[in-house]
Amino acid sequence: MPEWSAEGSNPHGDRRATRPGSPAVLAVDSGGSGLRVVLGTVQGAVLGQGESAQPVRTGTRGIDTGHFMEQLVPLVRGLLAEYGVTEVRAACVGAAGLATLGDALRAELPVALRGEFGVPSLALAADAVTAYAGALGTRPGAVVAAGTGLIAVGTDLTRWFRADGWGHLLGDCGSGAWIGRAGLEAALRAHDGRPNGSGLLLARAEEMFGPASGLPGRLYPRSDRPAVLASFAPQVAACAETDPVAGHILRSAARHMAESAAAVCPTKGAPQVAVTGGLFKMGDPLLVPLREELTRVLPHAGWVTAAGDPLNGALRIAVDLAAGTLTLPGEPVMLSVVTTKGD
Template sequence: MSAIVGVDVGGSGLRLQWSYAGQTSSVVTAPGARIGSGGVDVAALATDAAKLLARGGVGLGDVEAACWSQRGLVFLSDPVEVLELVASALGARRTVVVSDAVASLVGALGSVRPGAVVSAGTGAVAFGSDFGSGDGSVWRLVDGWGHVLGDRGSGAWVGLEGLRAGLRFHDGLPGGSERLLVEGEYAFRSTSHWPRRVMTGKDAPALLGSFAPRVTEAAAAGDPVAQRICAAAGESLAESLLSAARGIDAPSLVATGGLLAAAPVRDALEAAIKAAGFELSPAVGGALDGALHLATLLGETGTVPRHPAYVHLA
């Protein structure tokens, strides 16, 4: 008997699930992507994944196919190196490494078919594809630039905008929010501590994302500044999703991610998509589901749709 393994690596954690002996495991986790001057420390992550499998009774040589979904694959890693490290650590007979955007799309749709997804968690990225292989095929990634350069509408973005609004009130500037200042001080102590906390720590995206619920709660309670932040987040996510879907005939549009549990963000996203003449379809699953689906497809057929940037197969 052989196992089918799906792994999803994001900023806030590594999640792994496998199908073995007719049973699907529960989701197991490890710390997320560690980013240094050399990019993502994939070797450490792959070692963590192998340890999780071993604890579950799946050893080297037991894995038929594995799909490794990773945030920052395109920008923060060498995909060929990632493929080598993962294939070696997991010992799978077949291994595919994909951008988390690809896994998110497959998981959200529940199958490999034309569509686009925007994922709004700690970070934000949109991806659309018709999964074709010809010159006219569509594989489009939008945003995912990280909390400093982009990730518009993400949890980290909402958290950062909320802290900025708190500081504007502190400084007596227009557009500030007293409530967000108080929330920020409760979460991160006095304002003098904020720059060091959110600019120098390796966990800055997760830290900023942890403040997003305070912003969405303030919006739901009627704080006008927080409401504007949440509306801007939803509209930004809609812009990214529509851009990712450009060129795809009759695409299914899906949105996923923990931030969308907040009604002020979700409502703004849905309104913007509807205003553009489209509708959102319900998401079937997430990136880990997509990784497991792709691993299953690889195990059954020996291949998956290929792309030189987003999909790498061994």
């Protein structure tokens, strides 16, 4: 059975050059850490990349289309000029929060991209869908995407299935925020003298955050609580080999991930399962128990290394859209294609 890996090679990574004036495609990944852009050939080779470290704002109408365009336009203009591209044949935008906060973006972005860059065909995808396309392409199966948060998405190529992704207060079970919170709870248990505490995690927590008694005051007022919690997850992984409490936390996280994967994985045929996201940089302390749990709950599935990340997935969707060969299922809040008319 192949070893698990968080990321792999770019499925469109031949990186061939394009002649000036050749058509191109645009791929965008918009998430909590900012916005990333790739300009590629219609065959899928990467021409150039750009990024903005400022995340796109959300407001009362959801994802802010105006702010999205403010971040995107300078990046794309620079890439088009650098590579002499005058025609963008298709684009794919993968956006965090699209399923629940994307109504305005779905209504406004196709016209905005057509007006700014002449983009005639746009695929708007939830970031879980681009994570899936990057990891598995157009094969049936399931993908667990885990970083600060966690979501599992699967498809039998007729519809999409999703599990978790409910945020750090209601779910994201097994995520970086979940692991970090569990580790800090174990640290505070040790501080109090309660059972199931970890003195080692207490020492790591106080090294990172200061005296344990002041942790609530430093954590609760912050608007970036999930990220702060997730920042402690690597400490849990570092302690897992020698600390039974830390090891139990990672085994529990692996069980949650496997349960989410099982909830979305097709039950028939020969589906494939992959994992993607920064959390899996923890390596064996998380991947070994995850592999065991996935084998237990999905004995009919084949485990494969993720081919690429969500930006690779957005590029793949854009290439297939340009060629008219997109086979991933369309659903309004997961993956929708809009074709706009010119003047």
